[in-house]
Amino acid sequence: MNAVEPIRDILVIESIQKDLKKESLKYHAFFNVGIYTGLRVSDMLRLKVRDMRGEEIKIRQKKNKKWVMLPIHPDLRRAIAEYIADKDDDEWLFPSRQRKQKLKVKRELDRSTVYKMLNKVCRKYGLRSIGCHTTRKTFGYHLYMANEKNIALLMEIFGHSDPSITLRYIGVTQDTINKAVLKFKYTS
Numbered sequence: 001m002n003a004v005e006p007i008r009d010i011l012v013i014e015s016i017q018k019d020l021k022k023e024s025l026k027y028h029a030f031f032n033v034g035i036y037t038g039l040r041v042s043d044m045l046r047l048k049v050r051d052m053r054g055e056e057i058k059i060r061q062k063k064n065k066k067w068v069m070l071p072i073h074p075d076l077r078r079a080i081a082e083y084i085a086d087k088d089d090d091e092w093l094f095p096s097r098q099r100k101q102k103l104k105v106k107r108e109l110d111r112s113t114v115y116k117m118l119n120k121v122c123r124k125y126g127l128r129s130i131g132c133h134t135t136r137k138t139f140g141y142h143l144y145m146a147n148e149k150n151i152a153l154l155m156e157i158f159g160h161s162d163p164s165i166t167l168r169y170i171g172v173t174q175d176t177i178n179k180a181v182l183k184f185k186y187t188s
Helices: 010-023 027-036 074-084 111-122 134-146 151-158 163-169 174-183
Strands: 056-060 067-071 093-101 105-108
Touching: 010 027, 010 111, 010 163, 027 074, 027 111, 074 151, 105 151, 111 134, 134 151
Parallel strands: none
Antiparallel strands: 056 067, 093 105
């Protein structure tokens, strides 16, 4: 099994956003929620429309049962506005087309559907190490790079106990290390 990597190239992210918006507002919204919040797929799939209408997302994480509260980025709000405009607050944010058999109730999107969608759109751009954690890792990678490499911030968001776990998780590779070492200098 190959390791899942973040999407490092901003231009590729923008292209994926455009492609997904043309294909499906739901998948476009899903991708944006992932790259702007860093939530696990299992947590994103449990969101209701009402969770995106306020100023922040507050959710109890499925994996570790910890509460996480994240502000809704203005770019995320714009990216999903059209998608949630005509939806009821109590609907799943990402509903499946399938229904639960006995109750005839809409259910949330399935994780395997998310995996297929991400792989399909990312392969167009030559990305191969894609999985359900791609959007979470993309969020982490870019937040790390944009915030003066503040690893403590990401450790808190992701619930990691050691910086090496977080760095490995977000895909800080040997190329990134080499670039950083070659870029710094002691003289001006």
